[in-house]
Amino acid sequence: MSIIIDNDTKLVVSGLTGREGSFHGLRNRDYGTQLVAGVTPGKGGQDVEGTPIYNTIRESVEEAGANTSMIFVPAKFAAAAINEAIDSGVETVIAITEGIPVMDMLPTYWKAREKGVRLIGPNCPGVLSPGKANVGIIPAQFFDQGRIGVVSKSGTLTYQIGNELKQAGEGNSTIVGIGGDPIIGSDFIDILTLFDADPETDLIVMVGEIGGDAEERAAEFIAAEISKPVVAYIAGFTAPPGKQMGHAGAIISGSSGTAKAKQEALEAKGVRVGESPTEAARIAVETLRSL
């Protein structure tokens, strides 16, 4: 058993009949993920290379036993698809779609929490449990099975770090791309909690970037609640400060959201932060081997 997805995952893909949805949904199936259904309203009864299509996610739950939904629907309609998934009876919703308006995500986020459905994303690369299941667009060939859990706001940066771990001879229990949008279903704290309780994970790598205060809050949480070692990397030290519109943002979070502030918050709580993806991977490998 790994976190979020594993051998028992039965995946339904909203948007499986679309170009991107079919490409990645079928790649996930080729990897070994149990792809049990696709959903496109009005196309029920058809199939995509042998995977049956249903009109609604609920039908796919009732008839094909789907327990995990992946959303590959265009941004304008994506929040409606996520809401449908939340109501359908699946346990987990992984939303890949980017560009969903914040005002659509606010009620959707609270709905998922209320119903106890785990939402990952949106605007994320998905989740990969090497050797078990892949849901999303993470290229599995750059990761090996192993004992390091990775949680990241950024897609390509995760591939970079995963690949460095692989080259150093280490692998991953699960890689979770949580997405970089202002409103995401699960943040660092949610995933750190899962990794901490996961018997297959010995160490956690956390990859953050500028904006918001999720890293600062994670730092507090790590110190208080997480028993496993955490290694971090933060991108964006040289990013230009955005043109500021008012100062209400800084008041709320109590943080400037800069990479430096995040690094300092993490280091103050004893989390080692790599200067580059390469260094973060090196520290992770060293720490893992000294356990």
Next chain:
Amino acid sequence: MDLLEYQGKELFARHGLPVPKGVHASTADAAVDASETLGYPVAVKAQVLIGGRGKAGGIKIAKDGTEAHEYAGDIIGMDIVGPHGEGPFKVHELWVEAGSEIESEFYASVILDRSAKKLMVMLSRMGGMDVEAIAASDPEALVKQHVDPLSGLGEDEAKQIVAQAKIPEEVAGQVADVLVKLVEVSQAEDATLIEVNPLIVNADGEVVLLDAKVTIDGNAMFRHPELEELPESADQDPQEAMAKERGLTYVSLDGNIGILGNGAGLCMSTLDVVAQAGGRPANFLDAGGGSKAEAIIDALEVITSNPEVTAILFNIFGGITRCDEVARGIIEATNKIGLELPLVVRLDGTNSEEGLALLAEAGLSNLHHEATMLGAAKKVVELAGN
């Protein structure tokens, strides 16, 4: 997307919020015409996307046509630097507004609180000054209240916020009404930030929104075609404008090393390692996922249109992006624009072997391949010089 003050006020007016009458002008003569229509005194206000305009001399009160002409002439073309050194922002547009007699000044805002995943309303009776200063000097004077994401801000809740902020009773109803409407504007117009400072009470005891800072969620522009048509800020950097036209995410920086990466995180990380190696990035350019050869050509054209650039770094880790496509783009672009600047390429991930073989075959003399991200950063710094 950030709105200029007058664009924000027009938005407020559409939702029935009280704003002063005003007219947009871009010349001193037009400003005088506007003033005559409005009646004196008028406020002549620079329209730039930065706070602290008043202190910088960008807002003046004119008593007559001579003053209106003089002040408008002074303000147009003025360079305004923000309170934290932002800018300078050149003034191209004015908002000429009927003067308001200010009896008292409050502060009101609605902002997306990312941590709490809710909208937050803030209200203070100490307006007209920097909200950070209010929060620091008298935290209790700034009332903060989250909005229920499903039901919005009710009238009773708004009244409680107003009472807690100790807004004088005579105007409490009006201020509560403003708060309710500001939350409605935020939800209806996809505004992730609305800041009104000051929210004033005028000599007639009316509550009026005297300023407007509004940020609209870029992901929601499809719902607001009228905002999409607003003119771009004339100050836009030429490379940024060119990149936007071509659908690329580009931010200008002040160095000499052109940078292209795929994915925002990896691209930011690339800037960081170049800086750590002692170099100065000239830009941030995220070619995005699944970059095709044409996108690479567009990207290289944008990067090389900046005369400061002396060397270029490509840092690609292909997931969806295929390295052979990137290589094809590099070769085509090099030939098409006759690129002579040194180009350091790091290609890893999907189809990297095919991509590297294509580059080797093309035998471009300005191209240097590096196997790692850190190696590539070091190399490009060495080639860029100072």
